[in-house]
Amino acid sequence: MRRVLILTACVCGWMILGQGAMALGYDYPLTNRFTATVLGTPAEFAADLPAEVPVKVASLKMFPDREVPDILWNLSDLRYSYIRQKHKAPLVFLIAGTGASFRSPKMVTLQKAFFQAGYHVISLSSPTHPNFIVAASTSGVPGHLTEDSADLYRVMQAIWAKLQTKLDVSEFYLSGYSLGAAQSAFVSHLDEQQQAFNFQKVLLINPPVNLFHSVEILDRMLEENIPGGLDNFNAFYKKLTDAFADAYAHGDDVEFNDQFLYATYKYRKPKSDEPLQALIGMDFRLSSSNMAFTTDVLTQAGYVVPKGMKLGRHAHVTEFAKIINRLSFQDYFDDIFLPHFQAKDPELTESQLIEQTGLKGIENYLMTSPKLGLIGNEDDFILRPGEISYLREVFGDRATIFPYGGHCGNMAFPDNIAAMLGFFQNSHSE
Amino acid sequence: MKCRVNDKMRGTLFFLVLVAVLVLSGCSTTPKPDIQLDPPKHRAEDLLKDSVEYAVDVYDPIEGLNRRIYTFNYYFDKYLYLPVVNTYEFITPNYVEKRVSNFVDNVFEFNNFTNNLLQLKLKRTGITVGRFLVNSTIGIAGLWDPATGWGLRHQNEDFGQTLGHYGAGNGPYIVLPIFGPSNLRDTAGLVGDTVGFNYVGPPAWVNDDTTTIVFTGVSAVDKRHRAPFRYYRSGSPFEYEMVRMLYSKKRELEIAK
DSSP: OHHHHHHHHHHHOHHHHHHHHHHTOOOOSOOSHHHHHHHOSOGGGSOOOOSOOOEEEEEEOSOTTOOOOGGGGGGSSEEEEEEOOSSOEEEEEEEOOTTOOTTSHHHHHHHHHHHHTTOEEEEEOOTTSHHHHHHHOSSSOOOOHHHHHHHHHHHHHHHHHHHTTTOOEEEEEEEEETHHHHHHHHHHHHHHHHOSSOOSEEEEESOOSBHHHHHHHHHHHHHTSSTTOGGGHHHHHHHHHHHHHHHHHHOTTOOSSTTHHHHHHHHSOOSSSHHHHHHHHHHHHHHHHHHHHHHHHHHTOOSSSOTTOOOOTTOOOHHHHHHHTTOOHHHHIIIIIHHHHHHHOTTOOHHHHHHTTBSGGGHHHHHHOTTEEEEEETTOTTSOTTHHHHHHHHHGGGEEEESOOTTTTTTTSHHHHHHHHHHHHTTOOO | OOOOHHHHHHHHHHHHHHHHHHHHTTOOOOOOOOTTSOOOSSOHHHHOOTTSOOTTOOOOTTHHHHHHHHHHHHHHIIIIIHHHHHHHHHHSOHHHHHHHHHHHHHHTHHHHHHHHHHTTOHHHHHHHHHHHHHHHHTTTTTTSOHHHHTTOOOOOOOHHHHHHHTTOOOOSEEEETTTEEEEHHHHHHHHHHHHHHHHTSHHHHHOOHHHHHHHHHHHHHHHHHHOOOOTTOSOOTTHHHHHHHHHHHHHHHHHHO
């Protein structure tokens, strides 16, 4: 049986290899989903990817006439990156996860993997990243899948218009992780009508089923796992950094480098999940604070900055950081997001708007389009109970679900990279 | 003793900083709530408490100036420092870059040696001496680093850490032109290390201005080449706050080691 499996894997390529390896036991080392999410894939277990790839960073202006407030001066041009193959090859567009930029560590992993596999790669920041909000969001109020994806689609076309003479492209692919995965599906849906790229294959990596539901979970992870609540955040932070200090002072292998977290973890494993959950929640809170503040300033929402207040280039904004770090995504939803959309459509209810932040609206498309595929993790905690089964149902045999990895923790693991590349390589029109 | 040119340059630099301080410290930009403006939905008085300590708060009395120097550093990087570093990276093979880094590190073992000794960390002082001897001989003038492979790890200490070791607090946060995030203690440390290095360390042994100037230039390029930090790359509107907080925390950890 085993031999047959291996033989099949060899014959049929990477995709089967990914699944075959799973059937034979999936060796991703961090079986705790929170540990996996915080640490990702430590270098010693990660897929063998090139140390450096010839990535170029470029920028463009989507709204030449937009007046950007002084405090956001350095965000007015949209930055993105591309990697060029010297030969004719497929081009893959990548969309980053919530709050992440085109050069976040996860994006770099994807870029290297796709470049190594022979593709041109264009990487975009998440529509929730401050740079995208200021430079490319039509409304300045991110979080709405249809609208953000339309913005992404416009950006992709603008970039393609600039690069099409430089890149010799055979066909177009699309992928994204986390929120970027959900947006990939919507962008692909839009592309069915507009046909600017006619994407051949679209891969969703660890998408939320509903953005709003997922961020509720992330909000709670911060608020419920700091002993004594957020007022005691500093004590929690001190304890945490003391633990880091201890590991750094006494752990021989603990140095300030990209392996710092993993080395610290090996030196002193956390006794419970709470601090890890709080860390994940904090990371999300920082992203959503950046997002909400940017939107507040850009749209004069009067959220934490008084309407009409001009913040200069060098304004002291620490006080605003402290205030906004106390506010959840729910606050953003109630005070900025919902009013913004109700101003455009007074009939719109809260539950309708929440629905629009999820995949349900394009469920039929997801079920029937053979070009779409999904990679997920059984233990992804941004999904509500039952949502992983939902994704299985919707994507059927186009879904590869790994037993663990938390939220995007295993993206750089060899089996995951193989599954990801296999999905695209299977489609080659040879 | 003849006056060293690079000391003069450093003197000029600090003079310029001083002038910049005097010129710019007048313009502070704390946003003052305008009484005509409606209060925002979420206000400090509803959410923040005096009794609570906030991790993001760092003593920063010259914030207005610091923020301007932060921006200055961004432009300095963009139009001078990074183009030089990029050119260096373009024309130099990775293999050679690594040799240069090792060489620079080996010369600066002098600072690790003095500061470990000043903190009476004798084992670490010994390791540093061992490293210097091994790498200078077998490692051929420090171009290679066989010592690390033998378990003699880098024992980084600077004079700021030494001052911290003996109880000196951070003092006010300072963004130094070109050098970047620092504080009063670490700025004093930087001056101490620089003076010690130049008057007692390798430049004094060599006693040749040209060599010293070339080395200073090479080490400055090598240092930036190895530092992945880029101003305003995070895209966060609170990057200044984050860098300030993380710098202070990182130094705390280094001093505790």
